[in-house]
Amino acid sequence: MKAITITIPSSTEFVGPVVKFFDALFVEKGIKDPATTNVTTSVIEAIGNAITHGNKGDISKTVDVCIKLHQKSMIIEVQDQGKGFDYEDLPDPLAPENLLKLSGRGIFFMKSLMDSVQFKCNGHGSTVIMEKLFQQSLE
Helix, strand or coil, X not given: CEEEEEEEECCHHHHHHHHHHHHHXXXXXXXXXXXXXXXXHHHHHHHHHHHHHXXXXXXXXXXXXXXXXXXXXXXXXXXXXXXXXXXXXXXXXXXXXXXXXXXXXXXXXXXXHCCEEEEXXXXXXXXXXXXXXXXXXXX
């Protein structure tokens, strides 16, 4: 298993370079699977949540993105330095009262686009752990 960790400041200007890293990684591994779009969309959502909700936009805090490559899967962990949240008590983005809200769909998207999504909160930050399965080998 190969693991790569990228640490960025809590600023949305660093999301683009992380996405470019994922694009380059997919090219390096020869992955042309349409699922790559699902991965990058989920990574954008997870980093955005970490910056906005976890770290509250505090530029002195960081976001860690850890990528673990297995034979036919990729596990991505995105960790912030916030206070954590109750991931079991999130509003349903499909409920009629939430359909027109401008936010609140990120976790819904991640769960829809990835094969597995888990959360860990320890009071010193939140971590979203996402897994995507691929048809071809990543190693």
